[in-house]
Amino acid sequence: xxxxxxxxxxxxxxxxxARVLPGETSYSITLKAVQGAxxxxxxxxxxxxxxxxxxxxxxxxxxDAFGYALGIPTFWVGTAAPGPASVAEAALAIEAGMCTxxxxxxxxAQVHTDKDSVAPWTRPENEFVxxxxxxxxxxxxxxxxxxxxxxxVTQEQISYVASVIRNNGSRNPEAVYxxxxxxxxxxxxxxxxxxxxxxxxxxxxxxxxxxxxxxxxAERARDLPNRGVRVLGGGWDSWxxxxxxxxxxxxxxxxxxxxxxxxxxxxxxxxxxxDVYEFYDNFSWEIIRYFEALRYCDVGEGADLVANGAxxxxxxxxxxxxxxxxxxxxxxxxxxxxxxxxxxRQLRGTSxxxxxxxxxxxxxxxxxxxxxxxxx
Amino acid sequence: xxxxAGVARPTPRASATTRPFWDGCRRGVLLVQRCRACAAHTFxxxxxxxxxxxxxxxxxxxxxxxxxxxxxxxxRPQTPAFEVPYVVAVVALTEGYEMLTNIVDSEPAEIxxxxxxxxxxxxxxxxxxxxxxxxxxS
Numbered sequence: 001x002x003x004x005x006x007x008x009x010x011x012x013x014x015x016x017x018a019r020v021l022p023g024e025t026s027y028s029i030t031l032k033a034v035q036g037a038x039x040x041x042x043x044x045x046x047x048x049x050x051x052x053x054x055x056x057x058x059x060x061x062x063x064d065a066f067g068y069a070l071g072i073p074t075f076w077v078g079t080a081a082p083g084p085a086s087v088a089e090a091a092l093a094i095e096a097g098m099c100t101x102x103x104x105x106x107x108x109a110q111v112h113t114d115k116d117s118v119a120p121w122t123r124p125e126n127e128f129v130x131x132x133x134x135x136x137x138x139x140x141x142x143x144x145x146x147x148x149x150x151x152x153v154t155q156e157q158i159s160y161v162a163s164v165i166r167n168n169g170s171r172n173p174e175a176v177y178x179x180x181x182x183x184x185x186x187x188x189x190x191x192x193x194x195x196x197x198x199x200x201x202x203x204x205x206x207x208x209x210x211x212x213x214x215x216x217x218a219e220r221a222r223d224l225p226n227r228g229v230r231v232l233g234g235g236w237d238s239w240x241x242x243x244x245x246x247x248x249x250x251x252x253x254x255x256x257x258x259x260x261x262x263x264x265x266x267x268x269x270x271x272x273x274x275d276v277y278e279f280y281d282n283f284s285w286e287i288i289r290y291f292e293a294l295r296y297c298d299v300g301e302g303a304d305l306v307a308n309g310a311x312x313x314x315x316x317x318x319x320x321x322x323x324x325x326x327x328x329x330x331x332x333x334x335x336x337x338x339x340x341x342x343x344x345r346q347l348r349g350t351s352x353x354x355x356x357x358x359x360x361x362x363x364x365x366x367x368x369x370x371x372x373x374x375x376x
Numbered sequence: 377x378x379x380x381a382g383v384a385r386p387t388p389r390a391s392a393t394t395r396p397f398w399d400g401c402r403r404g405v406l407l408v409q410r411c412r413a414c415a416a417h418t419f420x421x422x423x424x425x426x427x428x429x430x431x432x433x434x435x436x437x438x439x440x441x442x443x444x445x446x447x448x449x450x451x452r453p454q455t456p457a458f459e460v461p462y463v464v465a466v467v468a469l470t471e472g473y474e475m476l477t478n479i480v481d482s483e484p485a486e487i488x489x490x491x492x493x494x495x496x497x498x499x500x501x502x503x504x505x506x507x508x509x510x511x512x513x514s
Contacts, residue, residue: 125386127388131500131506134476138448146445146446146489193449195448196448197448245476
């Protein structure tokens with residue numbers, strides 16, 4: 001009998017990331033991600049009996065279609081969103097004995113080709129949002145604007161976050177925007193406006209690539225070549241269907257708090273026990289929101305918490321250490337998995353750049369999804 | 377590319393539940409569901425009341441008055457069908473419900489959190505009228 005909290009990440013891999021990957025399709029780049037993660041784990045496809053795969057934007061039946069394409073006879077299927085939720089779900093399935101080894105993967109190529117419009121995954125076709133020209137930057141800008149108004153927070157305080165993350169990516173040779181930088185807060189503010197308060201450089205980029213993870217039991221992990229990373233706790237929160245109802249601050253501000261409470265309780269860790277903070281950086285204010293939602297400070301104090309180097313590598317709360325969606329890569333969906341890949345590499349001590357010395361624990365938070373990880 | 381060139385502005389695809397709302401907009405009337413059991417207003421249109429779960433909902437006319445909860449001015453359009461800049465906002469109606477909308481025909485300096493607005497219907501396609509809002513001069 002395997003005790004709870006022992007599922008282990010044994011493989012983590014990003015394919016090459018680029019603005020465009022000529023010759024690749026969403027299926028081919030997802031396949032490369034799966035093969036890379038399995039090779040990293042020292043496992044083969046014959047070991048896999050669980051999947052949570054999102055090729056392209058195939059939200060319906062993506063795992064089923066990809067599992068069939070891989071030739072796996074029958075397999076457990078996870079349905080949680082890529083990233084921390086999919087990791088927490090797969091860990092539960094392994095610990096419950098529903099499967100032994102799970103591959104989580106996603107990849108996108110040739111998805112965003114109409115550059116006159118914003119990326120297709122940012123244009124929700126829902127009845128009460130699309131007709132008013134809503135798209136993802138506007139959706140997230142609405143809550144950010146309200147927060148700034150309520151707590152008298154300035155654009156400078158928010159855009160500072162983007163400069164930190166972009167500078168992390170600037171130092172990362174695997175980032176699409178490697179060498180692009182360094183950025184100051186003033187550089188972020190000087191970029192053109194997209195949806196105020198968000199300037200171009202407050203927003204994520206778009207590109208192509210794939211990412212994958214392999215999870216198995218602690219027992220199996222002991223026989224594998226690389227240092228494992230334990231899934232200590234997790235959770236995922238929803239406040240309703242995405243891009244459907246008005247995204248006010250009151251609706252979205254505490255997204256992920258219940259998930260984090262559950263994750264930390266299960267992990268048996270305090271907030272201050274965490275070494276690395278891989279938060280989803282789709283827009284600059286979101287990083288501030290996570291610190292408040294996850295109870296690192298009181299509501300309205302997040303901008304002060306992140307200031308003056310606290311979230312830079314070497315600071316108390318290093319965030320988004322690969323450069324994240326702003327600099328490393330944002331493909332549409334697989335970037336969600338990148339946050340976990342980067343946390344794993346930090347805890348193995350193998351980050352391509354910005355290694356946090358002696359990192360033993362990480363928290364990954366993404367929208368309402370949270371997972372707490374620890375070096376095995 | 378010129379705004380609107382070759383790209384149709386997206387229009388809402390109504391369901392049986394939401395059809396009365398859009399039909400009202402065509403007539404220049406802002407409708408909202410009101411619960412016959414608890415009197416709460418529900419938007420977007422639902423099959424039961426979000427407050428008390430009664431299925432007995434009535435369509436009533438909203439006063440169309442409210443305040444801006446939050447807003448953003450968009451400079452990178454969703455598609456070329458939208459002319460920039462345009463303002464997306466959340467408005468809290470006097471009846472106690474919120475809706476996403478556009479703020480139109482208002483001075484940028486007037487568009488503020490807390491500003492009073494009233495409904496202003498705009499035809500965006502031959503058979504589609506959207507409820508937008510205009511800032512009420514203070």
